[in-house]
Amino acid sequence: MTLLLGFAAVNTGNNLLYLLVSALLGFMAVSGVLGRWNLAGLGVRVEVPDEVYDGVSTLLTVRIENRKRLLPVCLVDVLLPAAGQATFIFVERGGTASETLTATFHGRGIHTLAQAQVRSIFPINFFVRSFPVPVDRKLTVFPTPRPCRLAGEAGRQTAGGELPVGRKGYEGELSRISDYHGGEPLKLIHWKLSARHGQLKVKELSDAARPPVTIELDFLPGRLEERLRCAAYLADSYLRENRPVGLRLGSRTLPPAVGRAHKLRLLTELAVHGQG
Amino acid sequence: MVRVSFLLNLLGYTTAALGVAPLFLYLDLPVQLTLPLALAAGVFCDRRRRYPLSGGIATLLSIVCFLLYAVQISRDHLIEPVVNILALLLAVRLVTEKNGRNTLQVFVLAVFALASSTLLTLSAAFFLYLVLLVAGVTVGLVLLSFHAVNPQLVLSRLQTRRILGIALTLPAVSLVLMLAFFVILPRTQYPLWNFLNPTATATTGFSEEVRPGSFAGIAAGKEVALRVESERLPREELYWRGIILNTPAGSTWVRQLPPPGDMARIRGGRTIPQTIYPEPKSGNYLFALDVPRGVEGLRSSQAGDFIFRSRGSLDRRVKYTAVSVVGGALEAIGPVDRNFYLAVPPHLSERVHQVAVGIAARGAGAGDRIALLEAFFANQQLDYATSDLPASDDPVDEFLFEKKRGYCEFFASSFALLLRLSGVPARLVGGYYGGEYNEMGGYYLVTEDTAHVWVEALVDGHWVRLDPSRLARNAEASLLAPRVRGLSAGRRILDTVDYYWNRAVVAYDLARQLQLLQQTNRQLRQLRIPFDLQTAGVYLLAGIAGLIALVAMLRRGKYSREERILRAFLRRVRKKHHLDAIPAATGLQELAKQLDDPVCREFAEIFGGGVYRDRKLTGVELKRLKALVRRLHKGKAGPKRSAS
Numbered sequence: 076m077t078l079l080l081g082f083a084a085v086n087t088g089n090n091l092l093y094l095l096v097s098a099l100l101g102f103m104a105v106s107g108v109l110g111r112w113n114l115a116g117l118g119v120r121v122e123v124p125d126e127v128y129d130g131v132s133t134l135l136t137v138r139i140e141n142r143k144r145l146l147p148v149c150l151v152d153v154l155l156p157a158a159g160q161a162t163f164i165f166v167e168r169g170g171t172a173s174e175t176l177t178a179t180f181h182g183r184g185i186h187t188l189a190q191a192q193v194r195s196i197f198p199i200n201f202f203v204r205s206f207p208v209p210v211d212r213k214l215t216v217f218p219t220p221r222p223c224r225l226a227g228e229a230g231r232q233t234a235g236g237e238l239p240v241g242r243k244g245y246e247g248e249l250s251r252i253s254d255y256h257g258g259e260p261l262k263l264i265h266w267k268l269s270a271r272h273g274q275l276k277v278k279e280l281s282d283a284a285r286p287p288v289t290i291e292l293d294f295l296p297g298r299l300e301e302r303l304r305c306a307a308y309l310a311d312s313y314l315r316e317n318r319p320v321g322l323r324l325g326s327r328t329l330p331p332a333v334g335r336a337h338k339l340r341l342l343t344e345l346a347v348h349g350q351g
Numbered sequence: 352m353v354r355v356s357f358l359l360n361l362l363g364y365t366t367a368a369l370g371v372a373p374l375f376l377y378l379d380l381p382v383q384l385t386l387p388l389a390l391a392a393g394v395f396c397d398r399r400r401r402y403p404l405s406g407g408i409a410t411l412l413s414i415v416c417f418l419l420y421a422v423q424i425s426r427d428h429l430i431e432p433v434v435n436i437l438a439l440l441l442a443v444r445l446v447t448e449k450n451g452r453n454t455l456q457v458f459v460l461a462v463f464a465l466a467s468s469t470l471l472t473l474s475a476a477f478f479l480y481l482v483l484l485v486a487g488v489t490v491g492l493v494l495l496s497f498h499a500v501n502p503q504l505v506l507s508r509l510q511t512r513r514i515l516g517i518a519l520t521l522p523a524v525s526l527v528l529m530l531a532f533f534v535i536l537p538r539t540q541y542p543l544w545n546f547l548n549p550t551a552t553a554t555t556g557f558s559e560e561v562r563p564g565s566f567a568g569i570a571a572g573k574e575v576a577l578r579v580e581s582e583r584l585p586r587e588e589l590y591w592r593g594i595i596l597n598t599p600a601g602s603t604w605v606r607q608l609p610p611p612g613d614m615a616r617i618r619g620g621r622t623i624p625q626t627i628y629p630e631p632k633s634g635n636y637l638f639a640l641d642v643p644r645g646v647e648g649l650r651s652s653q654a655g656d657f658i659f660r661s662r663g664s665l666d667r668r669v670k671y672t673a674v675s676v677v678g679g680a681l682e683a684i685g686p687v688d689r690n691f692y693l694a695v696p697p698h699l700s701e702r703v704h705q706v707a708v709g710i711a712a713r714g715a716g717a718g719d720r721i722a723l724l725e726a727f728f729a730n731q732q733l734d735y736a737t738s739d740l741p742a743s744d745d746p747v748d749e750f751l752f753e754k755k756r757g758y759c760e761f762f763a764s765s766f767a768l769l770l771r772l773s774g775v776p777a778r779l780v781g782g783y784y785g786g787e788y789n790e791m792g793g794y795y796l797v798t799e800d801t802a803h804v805w806v807e808a809l810v811d812g813h814w815v816r817l818d819p820s821r822l823a824r825n826a827e828a829s830l831l832a833p834r835v836r837g838l839s840a841g842r843r844i845l846d847t848v849d850y851y852w853n854r855a856v857v858a859y860d861l862a863r864q865l866q867l868l869q870q871t872n873r874q875l876r877q878l879r880i881p882f883d884l885q886t887a888g889v890y891l892l893a894g895i896a897g898l899i900a901l902v903a904m905l906r907r908g909k910y911s912r913e914e915r916i917l918r919a920f921l922r923r924v925r926k927k928h929h930l931d932a933i934p935a936a937t938g939l940q941e942l943a944k945q946l947d948d949p950v951c952r953e954f955a956e957i958f959g960g961g962v963y964r965d966r967k968l969t970g971v972e973l974k975r976l977k978a979l980v981r982r983l984h985k986g987k988a989g990p991k992r993s994a995s
Binding site: 076080081083084089090091092093094095096097098099100101102104105106109146147149150162164165167196197198199200 | 451459462463465466469470473477478481485489492493495496497499500501504506510513514517518520521522524525526527528529530531532533536856857
């Protein structure tokens with residue numbers, strides 16, 4: 076339109092048309108600057124859940140932060156490879172906003188979300204401004220758990236005497252009697268024996284949990300990837316039963332334990348196994 | 352909550368109206384009727400969200416409208432069909448559904464409609480339409496980008512305010528940049544489509560022949576004839592020379608080319624440079640202060656009698672510069688063709704001849720005869736009038752002896768004829784006399800009702816200006832006074848706007864602008880500003896006042912109204928109770944208790960009841976709080992104490 080009117084202005088020498096063309100040119104210049112300002116001072120952060128499995132959809136949170144002191148951020152799309160785009164309509168100055176995206180990662184191991192593409196049509200929908208924003212978010216994609224034969228058949232149940240049976244607890248069966256060290260609860264003091272021995276004796280109870288199990292990858296069936304998926308499945312299922320799970324990968328051994336942190340450690344080991 | 356599509360609809364209606372408004376008067380009647388109907392129908396359809404005109408029908412209708420006027424287009428009839436097409440296309444788009452694409456089309460058509468109006472009128476009102484339209488379209492385009500992301504988007508009031516605030520910076524800055532672009536955009540020296548530009552019609556007032564007696568009355572309007580940028584001059588010097596009528600043909604004076612060798616030169620006098628902006632008109636005579644020595648800025652030709660004519664037509668806005676000499680003598684060079692300047696029409700009355708014979712007999716030289724003729728005019732008790740005029744076949748006789756009333760053409764033509772009959776070569780000069788000096792713009796505004804005719808007589812080899820109209824009994828009241836009275840204050844301001852519009856925009860030319868810049872630069876270097884304490888003081892005070900206003904505005908914007916009233920309250924409390932400072936941690940209730948002041952207590956109750964319960968103060972509460980703050984101001988001061 077500007078070109079057409081500019082052409083008409085030059086050809087007619089009509090200064091009023093020049094005025095109109097000048098206004099349109101001014102508008103284009105200002106809209107360009109405003110478009111740049113809109114994307115300035117923008118921080119993008121991607122939040123990834125703890126457990127991401129190979130080939131399984133997961134939800135990522137894209138959070139943008141408007142660090143500008145005066146202007147809001149309008150109409151910004153954040154594009155993440157393998158995750159699609161999140162659209163933010165309006166983020167006030169100094170404010171943050173977040174959107175959730177569904178993403179699927181393929182291949183176990185450590186993945187890096189190096190950068191996101193930020194783009195905007197603001198202020199006018201004639202041009203799209205776009206630039207990459209570093210995200211530098213590393214995430215570990217775990218092998219997808221795949222059901223396989225149970226531990227009794229595939230893994231090697233811990234043999235008695237090889238490893239201490241369970242851990243000390245407060246609710247299980249009596250495993251032994253030991254001397255009182257001062258830290259034990261009074262209810263564990265075995266008063267009869269204490270009287271008999273002349274010194275305080277305490278009951279040591281075994282943990283109420285089920286017996287620990289160590290998953291040995293080499294003994295699992297199938298090829299490496301299948302074994303890893305199977306190990307992930309087993310680790311997950313045992314830990315769900317609150318049964319301590321250990322892992323032996325070749326010469327490396329992770330002692331059996333329970334808890335979420337341990338689960339993530341096991342899955343991470345499985346994810347990076349054999350990837351140097 | 353505000354729906355973006357609602358705002359877009361509003362902007363669509365507004366921009367359409369702004370785009371069409373300047374060309375509305377030039378549209379055909381059916382189109383003029385269609386537009387408001389389409390706008391009303393569009394509003395109605397948008398409210399009900401039902402559109403009888405679907406996409407296909409609308410396109411078909413647009414094609415029909417286009418064809419209807421496209422067949423009328425020809426080289427001589429180009430603009431009118433085009434503007435009608437634009438208006439009809441806009442009307443169709445107003446009635447259709449306002450999706451993003453259609454709204455964008457409304458904006459584009461509105462801009463084109465405004466652009467096409469420049470080919471019909473060059474009025475200064477264009478600027479107003481331009482500013483409003485640019486604001487509307489730019490804000491609309493910003494909202495359209497939101498609409499593109501989600502057509503159903505609803506924004507909160509705060510978001511809407513913020514987005515509109517940013518969107519409005521676009522037109523604001525664009526319009527500033529517009530001025531810069533306007534100056535530097537390249538212009539072609541000879542535009543190809545110049546014929547498309549509007550041509551103004553000729554105005555009445557000045558005419559290229561003098562024909563006393565042709566009308567029983569004349570009525571000249573206050574239309575602008577020319578504007579002349581020059582220094583201020585005495586009233587008696589304000590003769591604007593345009594044409595010399597040297598030949599009486601019957602009762603009409605016309606111009607013939609002066610005899611060859613009829614040359615003159617200007618001796619002595621003071622030179623007055625002028626820049627002249629004539630209104631577009633059909634003739635090509637160039638006006639300048641009597642006597643112009645030269646004209647520049649337009650291709651022009653000069654006759655021996657110091658009459659300048661433009662080689663091109665003056666039917667568009669132009670400007671030129673002239674240098675005139677005031678108070679000098681126009682000395683004829685070489686022999687003057689006396690017969691040429693003594694010729695009279697054959698049918699003059701016996702009475703007129705007798706007067707001339709009498710003057711010729713009593714006066715020895717040209718000077719004496721002029722004096723005698725002036726005495727005769729004075730004796731005749733002539734009146735300057737523009738109604739009940741002589742209208743017979745012999746208007747000179749009727750004017751001098753019967754009706755004894757007439758306007759400048761009667762005075763000048765009778766005087767010149769009698770001079771010629773008494774043997775003094777004479778000619779008529781047509782132009783303007785008078786003009787109002789516009790202090791704001793530094794220019795003379797010469798209107799068509801000041802068109803004037805006077806006489807030049809050859810006295811001792813010099814052409815001398817004589818104005819017989821001054822010999823009228825009522826010259827001061829009827830001839831002289833109205834010519835400097837000019838326009839009313841309101842019209843004068845409008846004329847100043849129009850003047851600057853024409854000068855800075857319509858007749859803008861980069862080369863001249865650069866020239867002006869260089870000239871200004873030169874003048875500034877030579878400028879010696881006398882130190883004027885009073886003016887400097889006024890500027891200083893205005894600057895300080897502006898600064899205070901700016902700070903107050905910024906402070907006002909910084910705090911909410913609750914914060915403002917609280918600050919005012921604490922200020923007054925400090926003053927009334929002579930407190931050095933009120934610790935920030937002190938609660939209002941606590942403060943009121945400490946001070947034991949009922950006003951403070953009431954303030955604390957109302958303020959606390961609102962703000963501390965996280966709601967805004969109502970209008971009534973705010974009013975009461977303001978009243979309390981005022982009471983604090985009026986209240987008597989207590990003993991000095993300190994709050995802790």
